[in-house]
Amino acid sequence: MDRPKVVVYQEASVDGRVAYTPDVSMLYVFGKWRGMMGDSTLYPELMEWIKSTHHPQAFLEGSGTFVRKDCKLDDLPLFHGDTQQLYGDFLPDSVLKDPKLQGWGVLVDSKGLCRNLLAWVDEGIHGLILVAKQTSPEYLADLQRKEYPYLVAGEERVNLPLALEKLRTQLGVTCICSAGGGKINGALLRAGLVDEINILVCPVVIGGMETPSLFDSPDLKIDDWPTKLNLISVQSYDEGHVWFRYEVIRE
Ligand SMILES: NC(=O)c1ccc[n+]([C@@H]2O[C@H](COP(=O)([O-])OP(=O)(O)OC[C@H]3O[C@@H](n4cnc5c(N)ncnc54)[C@H](OP(=O)(O)O)[C@@H]3O)[C@@H](O)[C@H]2O)c1
Known part of the structure; x- marks a missing residue:
């Protein structure tokens, strides 16, 4: 495989919702979400289990976890230089050779929506942005000024196979x-x-028509098949949570 193994970990309601209302970022509602889903220690415990089992060197997020669609963005200075040098991968030595570096917090953000949030993600984990050819030069120049790494993959939005x-x-x-x-x-x-x-199902039903759910994606067509899974393990917990672990069957 010329790409990393991809392990998904999600916390969801019984009806598969990963948020309780549309268009809110986890940053605004994290406390309330935790209270709704019950057992506040289980989610981080299972994350620790995933880390010690799979040893991921990177953690992937989309911009929707951090910003609302209508968020107010800081204006960036107009870029007047040679744009060509912006549209290659940017991996500065100041980050790559940092002895503290242990892994990457990878964020898909071709529109620069998370420009106000750039930082080290966690102890030893540095942020890295996935961008595309349509990403604005102003955002890329800003990342370069801040010595913030990025990889360019795709035209209009991030080409995920190429990025991986x-x-x-x-x-x-x-x-x-x-x-x-x-x-x-x-x-x-x-x-x-x-x-x-890996899905940690929590003992609540959220409902909704627009509320984000596991694997929101284009509808299947009549001749398509769903992704088939093989159950690896299932475990239930006292407060009513259930952790399902599946592998994807490749055909
Ligand atoms: N329960 C949980 O475990 C959990 C975990 C995390 C987040 N959440 C919740 O989930 C919600 C956010 O989810 P969301 O679905 O709105 O946003 P999201 O999953 O963050 O999706 C938006 C991101 O996906 C990228 N994207 C979407 N389709 C793509 C495609 N075909 N190719 C390449 N990139 C693509 C977008 O990139 P571009 O902008 O570059 O186009 C953007 O970065 C929030 O409410 C958050 O609180 C829940």
């Missing part, structure tokens, strides 16, 4: 854990890039 291939070949990532929202996981699923699915 680059993570493998350029940064040696052999496993990536996607703990993002419904659309990013749906895009990975439709591109045939998901290898393992």
